[in-house]
Amino acid sequence: MRRCAKSSTSLPLERPLLRPFWLAYAFFAICLSLSACQNSQSPFVTGPDDRAVTQFAQGLYLRGQSLDTFAARGVARYRSGAENILYNFELIAQRPDSYYCTFFDPLGRPAFRVVNQKGVLRALDYGEKIFYEAKKSDKEVSDLLPIPLTNRDFLDIFSASLPYRPALVSQSASLGNDPQSLISYQADVGSAPVTILVTGGPAWNIKDALVLELTRGRVQNPDYKAQYSSYNFLPLEDEPDKTFPFPGEIILSWSSFTQKTLTVTMEEIRLGVSLPQGFFTLEKPQGFTLEKI
Numbered sequence: 001m002r003r004c005a006k007s008s009t010s011l012p013l014e015r016p017l018l019r020p021f022w023l024a025y026a027f028f029a030i031c032l033s034l035s036a037c038q039n040s041q042s043p044f045v046t047g048p049d050d051r052a053v054t055q056f057a058q059g060l061y062l063r064g065q066s067l068d069t070f071a072a073r074g075v076a077r078y079r080s081g082a083e084n085i086l087y088n089f090e091l092i093a094q095r096p097d098s099y100y101c102t103f104f105d106p107l108g109r110p111a112f113r114v115v116n117q118k119g120v121l122r123a124l125d126y127g128e129k130i131f132y133e134a135k136k137s138d139k140e141v142s143d144l145l146p147i148p149l150t151n152r153d154f155l156d157i158f159s160a161s162l163p164y165r166p167a168l169v170s171q172s173a174s175l176g177n178d179p180q181s182l183i184s185y186q187a188d189v190g191s192a193p194v195t196i197l198v199t200g201g202p203a204w205n206i207k208d209a210l211v212l213e214l215t216r217g218r219v220q221n222p223d224y225k226a227q228y229s230s231y232n233f234l235p236l237e238d239e240p241d242k243t244f245p246f247p248g249e250i251i252l253s254w255s256s257f258t259q260k261t262l263t264v265t266m267e268e269i270r271l272g273v274s275l276p277q278g279f280f281t282l283e284k285p286q287g288f289t290l291e292k293i
Helices: 017-040 053-065 151-158
Strands: 045-046 070-079 081-092 098-105 110-117 120-125 131-132 168-175 182-186 195-200 211-218 224-236 239-256 258-271 289-292
Touching: 053 168, 053 182, 053 195, 081 151, 098 151, 151 239, 224 258
Parallel strands: 131 289
Antiparallel strands: 045 168, 070 081, 070 258, 081 098, 098 110, 110 120, 120 131, 168 182, 182 195, 195 211, 211 224, 224 239, 239 258
16 A cells, blocks of 8 residues: 655745745645545555565465365356256366366256366267267367356366466555455466455465455456355365365356356365376267267
8 A cells, every 4th residue: 555655845946936836836736645645545545566466366376276176066057148047067177177077957867068188078968969079179168068268267267266377466456444355467468367356365364365256358348257155165185184265156257249147056065086097088978979079
């Protein structure tokens, strides 16, 4: 926070005829100084790049990347205009971008399954009996599901981890006495900015800080926005002495002709799960049609 200090600077007035001009100038300068002091005490204060804030943001990123594997079960609700679809889901993931995700119909039967390992994307549409397989390793989850995320974004947003390593903090803001801070950063020069609302702020312990909102792109018209309304501090099965803050509910919103939202509510979460070799594979069942994507 910028501080305004009172100063008394005496200017040598060698020419008495100009004294009224200098008095008016001094009066104007004092008014500006007082105005600046009042602005600096507003509840929302922005400032330039700060090393402590940059280190804090990078610490949050590294904390998120430290989570290797996780499994979650819950409910996903997708809304787009009049469309309102509810699915139960199961997700098993290994960072940075391998996952095995299944959506179930109201009767508990698999409806759609998507699996990715090292950029090889495969999926099953049980209703249409179609087996999708990527021709190349450049396909993303957005090529199969109506969400604007890459494979890596998908796991980062799901676990409330920063999807890009902060390289340059362009702006930071403290919301008065509220223990929340806004931090805007870029992963590299020319990349879309990321803005996060976090509890704690740079002076708080990174271990206990929580991401409440994450916006990718321009705040007025973002690529997407993720909001986290609840958290669970859970132990890691592979490191029982450590805990990790995992979201209990996520609201992902974006706009593509119409406003779309995906609300994910967790019902069961396991962190640091042990996975067998070759877990993230998916074969074409008999009777399914192969379709290359």
